[in-house]
Amino acid sequence: MSRKILLDLEKFRVGKGGRYYFGECVYNFHPDNIGMRTLVEQAMMMFACRKCEDAPCIEVCPEDALEKNENGVVVRAANLCVGCQSCVAVCPFGTIMNEVFTAKKSICDYCGLNDKTRTLKCLETAPPGAITLVDMEADEAEHIFALNDKVLVKEFIWENLINNE
Ligand code: SF4
Ligand code: SF4
Secondary structure, eight states: OOEEEEEEHHHHTTOBTTBOOOOOOOOOSSTTOOHHHHHHHHHIIIIIOOOOSSOHHHHHOTTOOEEEOTTSOEEEOTTTOOOOOHHHHHOTTOOSOTTTTTSOOOOOOGGGOOTTOOOOHHHHHSSTTSEEEEEOOOBGGGTEEESSSSEEEEOOOHHHHHTTO
């Protein structure tokens, strides 16, 4: 078992002063890089999105910036997206946090995460409890799912809630 970054999407959605925020980032190669925002984007589209068959977010996008990938997950081409927020407004489930789709995608290199990592800049500056370091694997009974081999996501998946799982 190796150390992982656990994102609690519900805590990100609390925000501050009516705005979502994703903590600070120390990735040096691009100015304004907030790597956590890209991880949250991936997590919300993978786990919070209801993957509508008709996907009104894709239909409404004036720039054709959204499409479903081979797994049915809606992905955004950041080079096409102009941040108009039409998709945010049209989503019937409030899936998309508006401050996510205003920005180019940032890069997260996990700051060299390993079993000795005690803290991260993003962890210290994100909404309280939104990011923690854990030594565990995905545990669907606890609503914790794997985003990749370094990141877990806690989210209450609507299908599971409907089925009382
Ligand atoms: S915010 Fe971006 S992805 Fe959403 S509708 Fe506008 S251009 Fe398309
Ligand atoms: S409209 Fe909302 S819930 Fe439906 S596919 Fe788009 S982002 Fe997901």
